[in-house]
Amino acid sequence: DAGITQSPRHKVTETGTPVTLRCHQTENHRYMYWYRQDPGHGLRLIHYSYGVKDTDKGEVSDGYSVSRSKTEDFLLTLESATSSQTSVYFCAISESAREVTDTQYFGPGTRLTVL
């Protein structure tokens, strides 16, 4: 299994509070991704990174920001959490995005509840 960890694994917070989720990899992969997964929806890309300090928006980036100061760490921040951001958040990594046979490997997920 690819070495990907996420922290925390579970979090309950209140509306309006800031929340930061961490993804850590030991594979030295260039690409890292943050997804959210909600019932009835496919995985939806929030942000992704293609290198240190290189990030870009995904499909559902509003209300989220990211940072990547080291190859191994990719942080997702909810500046002011809302109930609509209650979800399961997955981090994924891949060696490349343009080598089409490259596979994304997923972390164990973080279950976030915003009350």
Add this chain to the structure above:
Amino acid sequence: GQNIDQPTEMTATEGAIVQINCTYQTSGFNGLFWYQQHAGEAPTFLSYNVLDGLEEKGRFSSFLSRSKGYSYLLLKELQMKDSASYLCAVIDSNYQLIWGAGTKLIIKP
């Protein structure tokens, strides 16, 4: 818009064969993935198709027809541990992965 369609839920019997279909309409096509996701766990890679035809990997096979925008995942000799959701995802022309909502497969003894 981009769209991937999969049945929401399927039921099959232990030891049998089941086919999970996926149809897609995307801006460009650079390949199709199937992932397995057990409840409460992360998705794990099953297969990748970029050319038409059947790719076999043990009990699992995946088929692709690019002209029809269609793929299926075939699971043989079903086991109880195959109870999971199966996710179809397509790489579009921008090399972004577009995900289907997944098919929940229930295996009965």
